[in-house]
Amino acid sequence: MADWTRRNGNGLGKGQSEEILDRENQQMTENLSRKMNRLKNVAFDMQTEAEDQNRYLDGMGSDFESSQGLLSGSMNRINHMIGANKSNRKIMCYIVLFLVIIFFVVYFLVTRSSGS
Incomplete structure (x- = not known):
């Protein structure tokens, strides 16, 4: 101002x-x-x-x-x-085993593709 x-x-x-x-x-x-x-x-x-x-x-x-x-x-x-019952427990074990195998396969593929 x-x-x-x-x-x-x-x-x-x-x-x-x-x-x-x-x-x-x-x-x-x-x-x-x-x-x-x-x-x-x-x-x-x-x-x-x-x-x-x-x-x-x-x-x-x-x-x-x-x-x-x-x-x-x-x-x-x-x-x-x-x-x-017992037969369902056996099926459940197979399902859990299947999911663990799928997890490791996907983990392997992801680490392999990110490493390239």
Whole structure:
């Protein structure tokens, strides 16, 4: 901001200094208005992003709940199959052995392909 008392002493009249002050105030008001608009846009963008993230998290929560239901149902069926009788235990051992072999084959293939 300029020192208007010096300018007044240099021959500017009271009316001219008031005009200069008015123009300067108008310019500062416009600058402040632009900055406020930018802040409002940023706040609106932040609100929109927060709402999107909340919707995403809500969807994730429901996905986890449905996965939990699916896994608990599977575990109940496996427990029922294990407890049914001796022949089911033998089948269960074969299934576990098969899964372990598949795991090692996939592990071998992944390490072999990433090593190349």
